[in-house]
Amino acid sequence: MKKVEDYxxxxxxFPEPGIIFRDVTTILQDADGLHLAVDEILDMLKxxxxxxxxxxxxxxxxxxxxxxxxxxxxxVPVRKKGKLPCETVSMEYDLEYGSAVIEIHKDAIKPxxxxxxxxxxxxxxxxxxAIIKLIEGLGGEVVKICFVMELAGLKGREKLSGYDVxxxxxxxxx
Numbered sequence: 001m002k003k004v005e006d007y008x009x010x011x012x013x014f015p016e017p018g019i020i021f022r023d024v025t026t027i028l029q030d031a032d033g034l035h036l037a038v039d040e041i042l043d044m045l046k047x048x049x050x051x052x053x054x055x056x057x058x059x060x061x062x063x064x065x066x067x068x069x070x071x072x073x074x075x076v077p078v079r080k081k082g083k084l085p086c087e088t089v090s091m092e093y094d095l096e097y098g099s100a101v102i103e104i105h106k107d108a109i110k111p112x113x114x115x116x117x118x119x120x121x122x123x124x125x126x127x128x129x130a131i132i133k134l135i136e137g138l139g140g141e142v143v144k145i146c147f148v149m150e151l152a153g154l155k156g157r158e159k160l161s162g163y164d165v166x167x168x169x170x171x172x173x174x
Contacts (some may be wrong), residue, residue: 081103115135
């Protein structure tokens with residue numbers, strides 16, 4: 001039986017020499033790969049009590065929505081600044097080169113809600129760290145963070161210490 005990592009395409013020297021790009025689209029393009037990835041995230045959540053799934057734009061939507069659907073939970077999108085139509089709260093965070101701003105609807109997380117975050121990849125952890133601050137600022141409690149892939153060499157998990165973090169695939173490098 002194939003594993004999720006068997007569906008990942010590795011592209012050497014992209015976006016720059018020495019980097020191996022891990023392409024999640026090949027998981028999505030294969031019905032078995034997508035099914036397996038979603039099932040493995042659901043397995044990570046089998047003993048977790050939660051109310052809602054949060055996913056960042058855009059690949060967090062791809063994996064988070066089917067997880068929320070299968071678990072019969074709601075899904076809350078976190079988007080880039082200016083993309084959500086109602087009142088939002090925002091958080092600026094650092095990228096490798098520069099910064100970015102993400103937003104969530106102010107009424108999307110209710111005080112006391114138990115939240116699971118789902119995304120495709122953890123690298124430096126900056127995006128998820130900002131999402132945690134937004135959720136907690138609205139009164140939610142992050143009870144689990146699930147990733148399809150983790151680039152352990154970039155030490156993103158260290159930014160998320162104190163949280164229950166799980167990844168289907170862990171690549172030791174960056």
